[in-house]
Amino acid sequence: MIVTVTIDGKYLEVPSSYTILQAARENGIHIPTLCDDPRLEPYGGCRLCLVQIKGMPKAVTACTTPVSEGMEVVTTSPEIEGIRRTIVELLLSDHPNDCMVCEKAGDCTLQELAYFYNLRDNRFWGARRQYTSRDGNPFIERDMEKCVLCGKCVRVCNEVQGVGAIEIGYRGFDAKVCPPFEKDLDCEFCGQCVSVCPTGALIGKQSLGKGRQKNIRQVNTVCPYCGCGCNITLHVSRNEIIRVTSPEDSLNEGWLCVKGRFGFRFVNSSERLTKPLIKRNGTFEETTWEAALDYAAGRLREIKRAHGPDAIGGLSSARCTNEENYLFQKFLRAAVGTNNVDHCARY
C-alpha cells in the first residue's frame, strides 16, 4: 500500500512498510545517523535521527518509526539540531580525539558529525572508558575506546553473517562489545564488522599505517577467489593494495568473506615470479622474454613436426580472464592445431 507523507514540506508517496528514514533517504533528504544501515534491521540506538512529527509531543527516531498516511515530518529545526549536537558532544566527551593519527580520519562518521556541528570544545567532562587492548585477532585491530556502541558490528555478525561472535556486554558506562562472557572470539573473520563500523574502533590490520584517504586510487574490479563474483574495490597506494572494500549496490551487497576482504597480500608478495626461467641441468636460470619465447616456440614446433599436433596439450585456467581463456584455446586450436585443451575445474 502506498501512503502520502510530507517530509520538510515535500510531498512523498512511499510504501506503507517504510520507515521515515527510508522514505527520506530514497528522496534525497539527509537525516544523520550512526547506527542505521539499510541492510540491517532498524535499531534506534544512536538517537541522532530524531525528527518531529506534527501532532506528537516528543521527537521520535526516524529509523524505527513507520510512515503513515498524512504524516507531516520535520527533520531539521533549531531544537532538533540542538539535541543532535548534544548527542555528538556526549559521544566525543568519551572519545580519544586523536583524529590526527586515526586510520579512519576522512572516512569517519563521528568526525564528520563533529565537523558539521563545529564541536571544538566540549561542555561535558568526566570519567573516560579505558581498555587495555587484547590482541588475539590477526585481521582486525580493535580500539574499544573509539567505539560509540552503535551495535552495527554486533548486528551484522548476527543478522547477516549468522555467526553472533560478539555481543554488547555489561550496562551503562561499562557497556562494551565483546564475545559472549568475554570468552575467546569464535569468528569467521569476514570483516563485515569492519566495513560497517562508523568510527576507527575496527580497522583491518593489514591496512595500518599504509595510508588513509589521500593519494589512494580506488579501482572497481571482481574478487579473484570463488565463483560468487563479488564486486570489490581495490585501494591502491604506491603500487600496493592497502585495503579492499565493496560497493553496497552490488550482487554481494557490499559483503565479503575473509579471503575477499583480507586475502590480497599475495599480489605484492616478494615470492612473485618476475623473470622468465629456463631449466638447464635441473636448475632454473633467469632469461629474457625473447629467449624464453623463442625456446618455447622452437620446442613446440619440434614436437609438432615429429609427433603431430595431438602430441601437445594445454591446460587453461579458471583463474584467468575470459579474454585470456579465449586466446588460450584459440592458440591450441589455430596455432598448434589440436583440440587438446581443458581446465581442471570444468565439471
Place this chain on the structure above:
Amino acid sequence: MAGLATVFGSGAMTNSIREIEDNDLLFVIGSNTKENHPIVALRMIKAVRRGAKMIVADPRKVPLVRFAHLWLRQKPGTDVALLNSMMHVILKEDLIDRDFIVNMTEGFETEFMKNLEEYTPEVGEKITGVPKEKIIEAARLYGAADRPGIYYTMGITQHSHGSDNVFSIANLALMTGNLGKESSGVNPLRGQNNVQGSTDMGCIPDSFPGYQKVHLPLVREKFESLWKVKLPEKPGLTAPEMIFEAEAGKLKGMYIMGENPVLSDPDLTHTIKVLKGLDLLIVQDIFMTETAELADIVFPAATFAEKDGTFTNTERRVQRVRKAMDSPGEARDDAWIIMELSRRLGYEMKYAHPSEIFREIGQAWPAMAGITYSRLEGGGLQWPCPTLDHPGTEYLFKGGFPRGKGRFTVVKYRPSAEVPDEEYPFILTTGRQLFHYHTGTMTRKIDPLNRVSPGPYVEINPDDALSLDVKDGEEVRVASRRGEIVLPARITERPEKGVVFIPFHFREAAANLLTSSIALDPLCKIPELKVSAVRVTRAGNGNG
C-alpha cells in the same frame, strides 16, 4: 556441467544469486556453502530469516547445518539413493507437476517411474544411513514448495558417478516443475572466479567457445572463417586423459597456464611422475607452484589486479576486471604471452586491448554478442545476452529448454569405486576450508590467514578417535592404496563415524597423495575426489 547440458541443453546455474532470497525452500546438497561460497550462503541465511525452509544434505556437519530445518547426513557417495527415494515419495504422494511433465519434458512415463519403485524410503535409509522419516519429510518439503532452489557443488560432482548425481538432481526438479521460473531451479555453484568463463570460452576439448561442438562441420567452418585457418575435427583429450596419454608416451608437450595440477589433481605421486616424463612442460603462473617446479620453461604472469578483462561468475554474470597496478619485474599478462608465442608458431594473433578480444568472442558466440565493455561499465550482464538492447538473462529456461524438452534420466545407485574394507576401513572425503583457497598458492602467502589456519589436519569423529586412541592435535598416519601422509588429528563431530575429512590446500600433507586418479565419471571424466578408502593409525610411538 556435462550432466546438466545433457538433460537441458545448457549447463549453468539456472537462477541468480539475487533470487536466492525469494526461495521458499532451499535444498543444499554436497555443498559447504558457508565456507566455500560465503556470499551465496549469506543470501541463503537471508532467505531463512525471511521464512524459507532449508534442507542441507551433507555427510559432514558443515556450518550451514546450523541454519537448516532438516539435515540429512547421507554416507559419502550415496546421493543417488537419497534423491531417488525422495522422488519415490514425491511420486507416491502425488507431489509431481503433471502439466510441466507433459508439456516440457520427455522420458517420464514407464522406465523412469518404474525405476523409482524400488527406492522406497526404507531402501533409501539402508543405503544412505538417513532415517526414512527424514527422507519422507525432505520429499514433502521439496514437493510442496512453490519456489524451491537446489544448490550443489563438488560434493555432488567429484564422484565416479558424478553425472548420475547431477541427473538425479535434474530429475527431481523436472518432475516437480521447478525450473524456468524465478527463484526455482538447479544451481551448481562454481568454485573458482572464472570456471564458468573458461568453460564458456571453449577451454574444453570437444567445444569451441559457446559450447559449439568441434566435430560438427558447420560449426568448424564458422570458426575456420573467423580465425582464417584450417581447424582439427577430432575432439581433444580431457585433463585426466592428457595425464594418461602422457604416461603412455603419446602426449609429449604440455602448456599449463595458471593451474597447479600437482596439488589439485588426484594421486599426486602419479601426476608428478607423468609431468616429469614429458619432453616439454611450459608453465605460466604468478608463483613457483609445485607444478612450475617441474617445468622446462616458466613464464611469469600477471595477477587479476594487474590486467583488464572480464570474469563470468557462477550466475553467468560477465563482469569487468580492471587493472589497478603494475606487475612486478618482467611479469606480463597472459594474453601478451599467448600472442607472442602464437606469432612464433606462425599464427598471428594481434589485439591492442582485451576489449578487442571480447568483441571477437561476441562474433564467435551469439549468447554474448550483446555484451560490450561499455555496457559493462554499468554493472555486470548475464548471458544469454544476444543483442545490444538485451537486458541479460536472470534465470534460464523461461518458456523452454535449449534442447527442446527436458529429459528424464533413469539413474540407478552405484556404489563408489572404492568402498571401505578391512584393510582400509575409513572413507576419506576431501575439500576446502574457509581460510585457504584451492592449492594455497595465493592464500598461504598471506600471514594472517596462516595464523588462523597454519597447517594440514584430518577431521576425525570423537568415537573413532576413541577407538584409535588418538587425542586432539596428535599426529596420525592416513594411508590409502596410493600413498600415505602424516598430519595432526582434529577431533570433531563434523564427520560421522567412519568418515575422515582432509582439506587439500596443504602441500606438506597433500590430500591428493591419497586420492585415486583411476576412478573417473564415464561422461565427464571427473575424478572421484570425494570418496577414497583409507586407514588411520597413530603416527607417534609413545609421546613423540
